[in-house]
Amino acid sequence: MRVPLEWLHDYVEPHMDAHTLAQRLAQTGTEVERIEHHGVRGGENFVIGHVLTRQKHPDADRLSVCMVDVGGSAPAQIVCGAPNVAAGLTVAVARPGAVMPDGTRLGRAKLRGIESEGMILSERELQVSEEHNGIMVLDVDHAPGTPLLDVLNVATDVLVLEITPNRPDCLGIYGVAREVAAATGAPLKPAPWEQDPGSFGELDGVQVAIEAEPHLCPRFTARIFDNVTVGESPLWMKARLMAAGQRPISNVVDVTNYVMLLSGQPMHAFDLDRVAGRRLTVRRARAQEQVQTLDEQTRTLDEQMLVIEDADGPTSIAGVMGGARSEVSDATTTLLSEVATWNGPNIQRTSLRLALRSEASGRFEKGLQPEQALWAQALATRLLIDLCGATVRPGTVDLGGPGPQPATIRLRDARIAGLLGMEIPRERTRRHLQAIGFLTVDAADGLDVTVPDFRRSDITREADLIEEVARLDGVDNLPATLPASANTERGLTARQRQRRRAADALAAQGLHEIIGWSFTSPELAQRLRLSDPAPALTLANPMSSEHSQLRAVLLGSLLDVAQRNRARGATRIALFESGRVYHHDQPAQLAPERLAREPHHIAAILAGPLRNATWREQQPRHADFFAAKGVLAALLSTLGIDWQVGERLGGFLHPGRSAQVLVGGEPVGWIGEIHPNVAANWDFEDTVAGFELELSALPLPGVPSFQDVGSFPEVHEDLAVVVAEQVTAGELVEVVRAAGRPLLAGAEVFDVYRDSARLGEGHKSLAVRLDYRAADRTLTDAEVMAQRQRIINAVQQQLDGRVRGGG
Amino acid sequence: MSLSEKITELQAAGAAAANAAANSAELEEVRVQYLGRRAELPNLLRGVAELPPAERGAVGKAANEARKALEALIDQRAGRLAIEELEARLEQDRVDVTLPADPLPAVGRLHLITQTWREIEDIFLGLGYRVAEGPEVESVYYNFDALNHEATHPARAWTDTFYLSDEVLLRTHTSPMQVRSMEQQRPPIYIIVPGRVYRRDSDVTHTPQFHQVEGLAIDENITLADLKGTLQTFARAIFGPERNIRLRPHFFPFTEPSVEVDVSCFNCSGGVTAAGERCSICKGTGWLEILGSGMVDPNVLHFVKDSGYDPELVQGFAFGMGIERIAMLKYGVTDLRLLYDNDIRFLEQFA
Incomplete structure (x- = not known):
């Protein structure tokens, strides 16, 4: 959400710079992602100019040489390339030294041999719009030399806010103004929709029907405007839209965008003459139904989606995007303003399925309140009258009406203190809540608080009110206290201690611990030459096929890491991993009541020299079965576990140099040299030895009983x-x-x-x-x-x- | 010369020779010469028997004493020489102590994530918490539903979360253990839940798998101020005793009120380093965001009301932090992906 401060100041003036304001907002729960600047920097070299004369440049067909009165004693000579420059125009001039929005500093320049003392500016150069076919023309009544900033809002800081999903009321400038007022104590001006030039009651000229279930379209409103003149928006509006991130298009479209940005409520303007049959119906789309949207794409819908149709079929995808057929054009004279409330989750689904996100859908999917529809109608009515010469027909289509009665919630003083650990006087509580539009009435043990309609979905319980009070009072002022833990069990469990000891034992043997991916490739079993691999747990939506299964062993990630390190020049490889693997008897049967088995494994691999060569040992031994066995023995000895080697294994292991690891006669893993053909799959030409155990299957250490060893000689x-x-x-x-x-x-x-x-x-x-x-x-x-x-x-x-x- | 005089003279000569002996070998010769089987002094003692009885006593005693004195002297001298000779020999037996060890110490390291994981665990173990663990392959119910996520919460989307089936996913946070643990243990409960979590995200600051530590404390009168004190204790233990924390209101579906927690930057003061430059770690803000937390939402407690968690009777806080983030901040690791690259040269840096 982009909030140009220049716009915000229409409704609240906190008298603080953007950074201080951002900090204050952060402390009260509105995150400011960043602060941007829009438009010119430093206004002193931007002034109003009157073009006195225009002559053709002697050496360039497209350039003119103008004498421009910029308020000084002598006019400035400025070379201009715009076709529309002419004597008598009032224009914006950048004098030498001016810093343009893109950061460049203007100097004196010679253009084809003629000195130019500045520049006559286009709208694009001032970031007022994207118009660059000519210079920007201002009203005649501004005196030459007047600072441009006094006349036009071409410089503002913009707060880029991250609005949390519980606060759709802050998706409009006025909603943010309310937060700013509450956060800073500055007074909030009345809402811009309080004066509504329109009227209610029957509206002639259009038939509207809602065939979709009411919960999908809680409210649908419409007004009709005649005598509309489609043209350009005034410069101040274009500048605001640009600062807020919207490209100006035409006065009518700009009004709809302006209304949305200010109120948070999206709206749509139909050319009523192009609404076939002058009737609109809201209904569920039919399977495979197609509609052409404003962006000239054909979209295929399903039955969960809503369309608005006229006598000729669908014209828009409700809440997401309007259709091309009834779009406002330069020829439009009669306008239908549609403002509706849609079901948030339904809009979210539609927008996701169609991969079509718009400013409108982004707001609707958060869940707007029905009351907001009339805010937008009121705003639009005033702006269409003021800016497009429109007259509003009496009456308003209003299907669905406002939302349920506001809730009243008891907020207990004691509960605030009990939850926060800090007392807040009732008067302060009241002040905080009133600042954000809540009504309060004294009760015996606190306040009865009535929630404003625009916070209806977010604030339903006492805890929600306490959050509002806490954030406005400043959670940072809380004392720091510690609860007295009343756990009956403390410390690590025996299993957790065993895991720590196991890792410590391997690190003490000189092995580095790695952390691999839980994800693995379906090819792993084949690369490991597993003849009969257990069926793997497979992701329905992996990010890549190499990471589409959950690992059933640790060996794969160890080999991957070993290979990468070897490729980077490591000769001595001594690595271990301690982590979970994921099994299921029948992955197809995976269900909430039959989740995976997640045993904890520990595995190690060794390759290359066991030690680095030294001045006394030039040729250290290389890794082999017995080196791995030594590491395994140290590990199991540390854990106090008796073990034996069992049957030789083969498969991915060297058939003559591998064995089961037995504890209590039961196999708990393997030890051995990796089969040379398997090792070669990870680019190893030398011996790779290792082991992998199911650590979580090993017995937990008992308490060893003392044995007398010192009293008599051995x-x-x-x-x-x-x-x-x-x-x-x-x-x-x-x-x-x-x-x-x-x-x-x-x-x-x-x-x-x-x-x-x-x-x-x-x-x-x-x-x-x-x-x-x-x-x-x-x-x-x-x-x-x-x-x-x-x-x-x-x-x-x-x-x-x-x-x-x-x- | 009388026999007595002879004895005295022999003793004196023997003593002189012993003192003159330059080394153990020479001293041994002196011993043989004066005290050996063929030496004069022992022979004198043997000759005592031939003396008149009246003289025998005195001469015998004198000769015996002389022999013992000389023996003692030689032993003492031998001891001293042995020490001197050992010292001289050791002095010669020098090595270049700056040569590398042999064998070189085989120093293995725990992964930085494991080290940080344990560091966090140990702090909360000290505060009286238990360490609980839960499944990574988790149900939609525990991961989202029971945590008060609306049916349309964007995190549920298949673009954001790994699914194995419509109802089973890879947990996106360690928070499912909140409800699982409360189902298993009646209040009070103080646990942390470290573990691996997954999100469909992969860029410079996101990996599809990472690690979190969840915290949960529910008792009769736990407050938001208790949360602040707990996290301040934690932040100081991890980042140093001078650190402060800052709470900022935020929104999470399963806590109310919710706060994000920042710790004051350990690399600078208010965003400016000692060298007067803008701090690159906190980007000049003076604060580092380390975790999200809040008071457990009554809706979550409702799911475990049957286990004794009546929101009118018990309350508490929950928090969740990323282990990788803590590790990166603390050790200055600039790229998250290094933690999963497992380059030995990276791993061995962290003792």
């Missing part, structure tokens, strides 16, 4: 076992641990050794470190030996292993 020994190649370290350790109970406290493989000559083809030696401990005594050699023998026996019997070097 016994350590090593055991080297030769086993067949296919026996895994995990199997060996499991057998050792089982047979080592109860004295064996720990067993870890620390060496793998292959030597077919000494160990035999297809065999390997695994060295295991054994720790024995008892909580209640020092172990004897005999005890340890016996336990060790049981281990050796078990390895022999269960794994066909033999102990190397004695045993």
